[in-house]
Amino acid sequence: MEQKNFDVIIIGGSYSGLSASMSLGRSLRQVLIIDSGLPCNRQTPYSHNFITQDGEKPAVISAKAKLQVALYKTVHFYNGLAIEAVKKENGFEIKTESGEVFSSRKILFATGVKDLLSDIKGFADCWGISVLHCPYCHGYEVKNEKTAIIANGEMGFDFAKLISNWTKDLRLCTNGKSTLTLEQTKILKQHGVIIFEEEIDSFEHREGNIKNIIFKNQEKAGVKAVYVRPPFEQHCNLPADLGCDLNEQGLLKVDSMQKTNVAGVYASGDCTTQMRSVAIAVSTGSFAGAVINKELIDEDF
Known part of the structure; x- marks a missing residue:
């Protein structure tokens, strides 16, 4: 020019x-x-x-x-x-x-x-479509749906508390041994949050729309949306x-x-x-x- x-x-x-x-x-x-x-x-x-x-x-x-x-x-x-x-x-x-x-x-x-996206198989394909970072941007569209959060410790506790505003059908995936305190674990369970400590193997999805989280022990968790802060x-x-x-x-x-x-x-x-x-x-x-x-x-x- x-x-x-x-x-x-x-x-x-x-x-x-x-x-x-x-x-x-x-x-x-x-x-x-x-x-x-x-x-x-x-x-x-x-x-x-x-x-x-x-x-x-x-x-x-x-x-x-x-x-x-x-x-x-x-x-x-x-x-x-x-x-x-x-x-x-x-x-x-x-x-x-x-x-x-x-x-x-x-x-x-x-x-x-x-x-910096996770190397979990299917993660990048779902990013921005059904794997989300912001409930204010996307939470309304998946309100009251089966939802997972991938996080651990203090972040996991606070993130679960936040997302519970949009859905009560909530799972917290720590992707390995939980670092939540006993008190945090107790509070989350009281609010119906299911905690998965098994490591994640992959996301089963169709054109970026997640169907199941597949854990390394081959257990599945069916979800419509996943929140994560990479x-x-x-x-x-x-x-x-x-x-x-x-x-x-x-x-x-x-x-x-x-x-x-x-x-x-x-x-x-x-x-x-x-x-x-x-x-x-x-x-x-x-x-x-x-x-x-x-x-x-x-x-x-």
């Missing part, structure tokens, strides 16, 4: 990045969105808990957003992967996998996180390369203005918060765009 210099480069063109670009486009800013086209919810069939878009397919939401953002002529798109970020005297340089180099005064990372890592290493701090959860540390600890570098969306939802991504992106524009104004006025 011919233009190489921008006010802002946004790395990550999903909900948060697109939302930020709309704020900046409406502020007459020259913006480049670099996106490699791999959103973390690409396997999820429907998005929920986002007003006006409840039940819509995630790809439809992002496609509509991109069409609307593209109407702002100062917003530009680059389909590719950013592989290097360097701080310069007057801003930043971003190099892409294909070798192109772009510069900007400010950078916004809206790069999300990468879930570990994750940052989807993009460039913030760390620039010196951006992570918090104890492994998320990019930002202040109330979506600023990282590195001057001129901002972050929004899933890479910054445990509340991973389209609504939150859109909100933080929109705010970050406004904040960046105000900082540019203050520098130039």
Whole structure:
């Protein structure tokens, strides 16, 4: 692409990045969105808990957003992967996998996180479809159904307590010896939670819709949904390369203005918060765009 210099480069063109670009486009800013086209919810069939878009397919939401953002002529798109970020005297340089180099005064990372999925057979096939991470996003659709949680110890106890709001037909799979306390075990059983300590072998499913959890002793537990919180890592290493701090959860540390600890570098969306939802991504992106524009104004006025 011919233009190489921008006010802002946004790395990550999903909900948060697109939302930020709309704020900046409406502020007459020259913006480049670099996106490699791999959103973390690409396997999820429907998005929920986002007003006006409840039940819509995630790809439809992002496609509509991109069409609307593209109407702002100062917003530009680059389909590719950013592989290097360097701080310069007057801003930043971003190099892409294909070798192109772009510069900007400010950078916004809206790069999300990468879930480190279990190697349980069938887990990845069901992820985002019937193996879920968030009851606020998906719990209503599987309310009162046979449901399992894969967790142990304090997390298992708290997760079971949370999910019991959506269903009482609940199993807690510790996937090995339970580390629940005696008191936690007693409370869970009093609330009808069945505890399975056997290790999990596989998920029996049809096109990602789980039917049974198969344990290594060949016992089965029939379920409609499974909740799990897999570990994750940052989807993009460039913030760390620039010196951006992570918090104890492994998320990019930002202040109330979506600023990282590195001057001129901002972050929004899933890479910054445990509340991973389209609504939150859109909100933080929109705010970050406004904040960046105000900082540019203050520098130039």
